[in-house]
Structure formats: structure tokens, C-alpha cells
Amino acid sequence: MTRALVNVPARAKKGDIIEIKTLISHPMESGYRVGYGGEPLKRDIIQTFSCDYDGAKIFLAQFSPAVAANPFVSFHTVATASGKLVFRWEGDNGFEAEETAEIVVE
Amino acid sequence: MWIGGALADEIPRDQRRSGYETMRPETRAMQDSDADNPATLWVLDGEALWNKREGAAGKSCADCHAGAAPMKAVAARFPRFDAARATPVDLEQQINICRRDRQNAPPLAAESHDLLALEAFVAKQSRGDTIEPNREPGAKESIEAGRKLFNERRGQLNLSCAQCHDDNWGKSLGGANIPQGHPNGYPLYRLEWQSLGSMGRRLRNCLSGMRAELWPRDAREYVDIEMYLMSRAAGLKMESPAVRP
Numbered sequence: 001m002t003r004a005l006v007n008v009p010a011r012a013k014k015g016d017i018i019e020i021k022t023l024i025s026h027p028m029e030s031g032y033r034v035g036y037g038g039e040p041l042k043r044d045i046i047q048t049f050s051c052d053y054d055g056a057k058i059f060l061a062q063f064s065p066a067v068a069a070n071p072f073v074s075f076h077t078v079a080t081a082s083g084k085l086v087f088r089w090e091g092d093n094g095f096e097a098e099e100t101a102e103i104v105v106e
Numbered sequence: 107m108w109i110g111g112a113l114a115d116e117i118p119r120d121q122r123r124s125g126y127e128t129m130r131p132e133t134r135a136m137q138d139s140d141a142d143n144p145a146t147l148w149v150l151d152g153e154a155l156w157n158k159r160e161g162a163a164g165k166s167c168a169d170c171h172a173g174a175a176p177m178k179a180v181a182a183r184f185p186r187f188d189a190a191r192a193t194p195v196d197l198e199q200q201i202n203i204c205r206r207d208r209q210n211a212p213p214l215a216a217e218s219h220d221l222l223a224l225e226a227f228v229a230k231q232s233r234g235d236t237i238e239p240n241r242e243p244g245a246k247e248s249i250e251a252g253r254k255l256f257n258e259r260r261g262q263l264n265l266s267c268a269q270c271h272d273d274n275w276g277k278s279l280g281g282a283n284i285p286q287g288h289p290n291g292y293p294l295y296r297l298e299w300q301s302l303g304s305m306g307r308r309l310r311n312c313l314s315g316m317r318a319e320l321w322p323r324d325a326r327e328y329v330d331i332e333m334y335l336m337s338r339a340a341g342l343k344m345e346s347p348a349v350r351p
Contacts, residue, residue: 003150007141025147028300069300070144 152227161211252334291348
């Protein structure tokens, strides 16, 4: 099962700089390793991570095979409006995960 | 000074320190916040498993234990000595004993995601609790067996656990800091493993580092060592699920 954790402040003042933290369970198999029987292990990584907020894509990251398992990403943004933040992870083998968080901006 | 005893000197009580204290600030910060600690992913899965009905008996862990609150401080008292079976039992084994005797469910495989998840959820309820010396009848024998194994040289490198963790803690082994080897954070997320892992995994890791032959997965030796390590760590606070480099 995929589990994603996002941490967004529940409330902020308009114009505040807020910190957002995300964590997702994923093996991030690099494609360069071999298994116990010597067979090559197929690459299985998250390729992109993005965050949409207030009608815009405010953050986009492209991951490489060098990123460790269970990627943790934190970034900052400016609180502009109340609403939903939508986080999306997409990767190899049709991997998709989405998580949302609400923020109240006053 | 002449040092002739077969056993290395134990670390004086007032100098016993959790591995947490020698970690870099970034790694400490990761352990301190649930939002940053990757072990939280396992804890949440463990909470779901705790409440899930399993096996022919159709019972969940929560059905017997009335929620998770009674699990407070439990991990600080494991391994315990099971008098009926005349053997020490660690938390993982206890989970599988419950599955067999109470849920009529098949055991979870050692080091599997689900077993680590359940163990992490249970152990988290003991965060901050002090490790108490085990005074159960029968425990003493297991602690002494563990102490003997800890001090015994083994493997092609002919090393004992004590040579690193009693005699040379605080120094470096390659680029890594040698900790005192306290079991107060298991199961823990080791950055090197990129995963949560059990005490048993840590011990097997050390054994292969000494180039020693591993005991079978279910060998009593691992639990005896764990029993001794918990008695050695008495007074320290539980940090499960911890983060270590």
C-alpha cells in the first residue's frame, strides 16, 4: 500500500511564508542493482512530484534514480488564498498517488 | 594498568547514552518530528493493522487490548521471559504468538512490512518511557546468556560486541560513529537501509560485519542478546520508532 503524508499549516496570514513537508512510501529502485539470485532489478522510481495551489503549479520536482527510498520533500510558498493544495506523485509502472490538504488564509 | 579479565568493563551507569545524542542535528530533527520521520509511514500502516480483524477468530488486536492505550510502556519491558515456554520472547515474537493463539491467523514473516508496521505502532506507545530492569523469574538466566554472547569473540575478525560498544564507543569505525549499542529505538528507520528494520536485523548486520556465521532467524541467541542489551540500557528512554544514520 502506498502511504503519503503531507504537512501543511492549517491556518496562515495572507502573505506569510509557509513550510510544506511531504513524505511518501516508495522503494525508489534505481535499476542499477541486482537481486539475491543475480537477476537485474528493474527500475521503479517516482519521476515527478508536483503541488498545485490557488490555480497554479507552485512546485515541480523531477526525481532521479539516485533519490533514496521514501522520498521526503519540503519547500516553502507564500500563503495567497484559502483552499486546497493538491500533491501528485507519478512514476514508473504507472505509479500514481495524490494527496490533498486544506489551508485557511485570513 | 594490567587488564586481564575475560570480560570488558561495562560502561558506567552515568555514562550510558542513547545513540540519539551522537547523531547530527539533521538526523535528530528527522526523528523528533512525526512529519519528517519516515517511520511514521509504518506506524500509520501498523495502526490500520492493529484495528483490522484477522484470522479464523475474526478478532483485531484492538478487540482484546481495548485500544492502544494499554500498550503504553510495553515495549520498554520487552523482551519478557515467558515462563510457560521457558524462553525469552521479544515484541515481534509476541505479536506472532497473539496471532496464533488469539486470532488463529498465520504468523507474519520476519522483517516483513506488516510485522514491522505492527511492531512500530505498538513500540511508539512507549515513546519517552524509561527502560526498567527486567525482574521476571527466569529473565536473569537469559540476560546472563546474552551477556556472555556479547563478550564472546566470534567471526573471522575475531571480535566481540563489547570490543566496539563497551570499549570503543564514541570513536569512529571508518566514517561512522561507534554508538554504545542501546536497543531503545527499535524498530527504527536506518538511513543506510532506507527502511525500517528490527533489532534482529541490526544484530545480523553486526555479525556479518564481524564475518561471523549468522544464527538461524528464529535462534534464541538474538533474543538473549536483546534481553541483555535492554538490561544494559536500563534508565534510558524509549525512542521508538527512532531514526539512525
